[in-house]
Amino acid sequence: MDVSLTMWLVTIAGLCALIAADFFIGRKPHDVSIKEAGIWTVVWIVLAGLFGLGLLLFAGGQPAGEFFAGFITEKSLSVDNLFVFVLIMAKFAVPSQYQQRVLLVGVLIALVLRAVFIAAGAAIIASFSWVFFIFGAFLIWTAWKLIQEARADEEDEEYEENRLLKAAEKRFGVADRYHGTKLFIQQHGKRVMTPMLVVMLAIGTTDVLFALDSIPAIFGLTQDPYIVFTANAFALMGLRQLYFLIGGLLKKLVHLSYGLSVILGFIGVKLVLHALHELGVHVPEISIPVSLGVICAVLVVTTITSLYAAKKQERAEAEADGKQSIDA
Template sequence: MDVSVALWVTTVAVLVALVAADFFIGGRKPHEVSIREAATWTVVWIVLALLFGGFLWWHSGGGPAGEFFAGYITEKSLSVDNLFVFVLIMGKFAVPRAYQQRVLMVGVLIALVLRAIFIAAGAAVIASFSWIFFLFGAFLIWTAWKLIKEARADAANEEFEENRFLKAVERRLPATDGYRGTKLVVVENGRRLITPMLVVTLAIGTTDVLFAIDSIPAIFGLTQDPYIVFTANAFALMGLRQLYFLIGGLLKKLVHLSYGLSVILGFIGVKLLLHALHEAGAHWAPEIGIAFSLGFIVVVLSVTTITSLHASRRQERLNA
């Protein structure tokens, strides 16, 4: 896809404007987010993603549009898996419900900036070293197997463990003994102190980056266009805050989600390996088209959701 500098600048400007609108309309004042508010904004972000996909179709044809939708659905699905960890983080730091939407907003913005850096680095590596597809493919297949093992071990019930970065922040910077509204840093008795709000925000942002280690290679398996990779990630992330409040109560019912995601990541890993073989001169290796990829992802997620809800209802009847 031929993307001019003007289109890049315009796209980034529009995304920044949308984030600003989201903040000033729904996130500026700390409050408990209702189901109605979360549902409204979730629909808004989905519609915006659909409109952007329509724009790509008009601008560059069905190929780039299909790649965007496949990438968007994949990233959105992986983001839902992130929400399990976000729930654990919120519980560990005892974040008041009125402040949770602010934590998620700032955390997602941090994640978006860091993912943009990851995407730029990934695009540069792919442009210089085509063999990286072998590495990406093998990594995704390994990740798929790891997801299955974690699902069997019921890893979602494990406690959240802080990463080294967070431990270093808490160890070296003096902190308050409680929240100070939505402030990240305060001055008390002449000392500058960080608040738990800063720590939990960093936890959300940096934890999402750890998930990006899986999701960035996955979307590069669907498209190598940095513009599509970035915009698919942006639209998937920017609706994550509202999705957290909308389906927070349903997360425990998606008992087969990890299995579905493992199938998708494994499929994309195989697709990358076949593409790498084709690029290396093995023209016998088949190339999996984007239409088939998109259909496969939608079918797997649909089946996973249906079987999850059925299993949850059956378990509820057994526990009644």
């Protein structure tokens, strides 16, 4: 799809306006209710849907299909990211009324970093078509790794700060407590970071690790940088509200990693087939409608089986507790 510089600027300006509106509406620190999170989650999904319909009307079915496939894939991968966000919030003991501010700024940092990844990925793909082999192999390996991690069922998982965070803490120092929404304070005559800034950086920079699989995944669905960027933007911008909406549901999505591994493996195979096709090898290519159907089907099945397994586990635990009470 041929996108002019003007369209890029209009799109970025529109996204910035939406982000600004989201920021000012929720600028006062407060505990986010399920109702508020639900309303804003629906708003962001509707906005993504309207953008996709706009592509359908003005650019055709192919770009629209690529956007919806990319958006759903990125959204599903973002849900998996929420598990780590929960660990980060617990690690830094973020007060509940400040969590929405932390997520907003952290997601903005993530969006900027992803834009850099997308630009780099687009430039590499434009110059070296064989990179699809690398992206495909990486996604297949990531899919296998997700399955291994899911089977390991590590309950004692704990967030560990990355080197960038450790270096920043060592260079600037960190205050011993939160000071509202302030990012820096004067302590003992020295300007130091607050835990608020540290956790924002943790959310934003940790997303770089997630981008290592999500960016190749969406490039497996479309090579259009405009669609890749907008799909990522809409998926990330609704992540804050989704955190509060399904926070309690995350533990019940016990099969999510299996579903994501199937999706990543499927897109990895699609990339390898596309790379072979680019080299002139006559192999079947997977169309966008097929990709969209597979992704949606996997997510629906994964959600249903996860909720069934979680309910079965709760029933077994309740029966075990009842039996212990009788024996006592």
